[in-house]
Amino acid sequence: MDERKRDSMIAYLRHRMDEFGIRPEDLASAIASAQAEQKEARYRSATGNTWSGEGEMPQWLKQAISAGQSVEHFQLSAKARPPVQSGRAAVDWRDDPFAGSPLARGQRQ
Incomplete structure (x- = not known):
């Protein structure tokens, strides 16, 4: 929506609110109660x-x-489920100097 249409819509809504005696606080409370009612x-x-x-x-x-x-x-x-843990401890291989080497794969040279 361009700026002129937006401004025109706001002016129209303000005019209608004045016509029916609706205050901005009334709208805010109606919106808050509707959000509270949501399941x-x-x-x-x-x-x-x-x-x-x-x-x-x-x-x-x-x-x-x-x-x-x-x-x-x-x-x-x-309620949040606890993470499933396997019997083995987690290993951080990022700092292993032998990761990817034949030694780590269990191969002999």
Whole structure:
């Protein structure tokens, strides 16, 4: 939207607000209460789309399901899950002077 259209729209909205006795504070409180009423997200995509699980399923989730993904894949857990640890300790190979050498691969020269 260009600047003239934006300014024109703002002037129109201010005129209508004056006509109906609506103050900017009224709008702010209405927006705040609407945001508070929003349900907590139960599903989230990798791009940040969310769905509370109520109402019609959003298009992004329908497409993922039709592509073979499960709904559970997008479900958010109630509490954060601890990371899965394997029996082996993690090793940082970046500082290993022998990484990639025949010695590290277990080969004899």
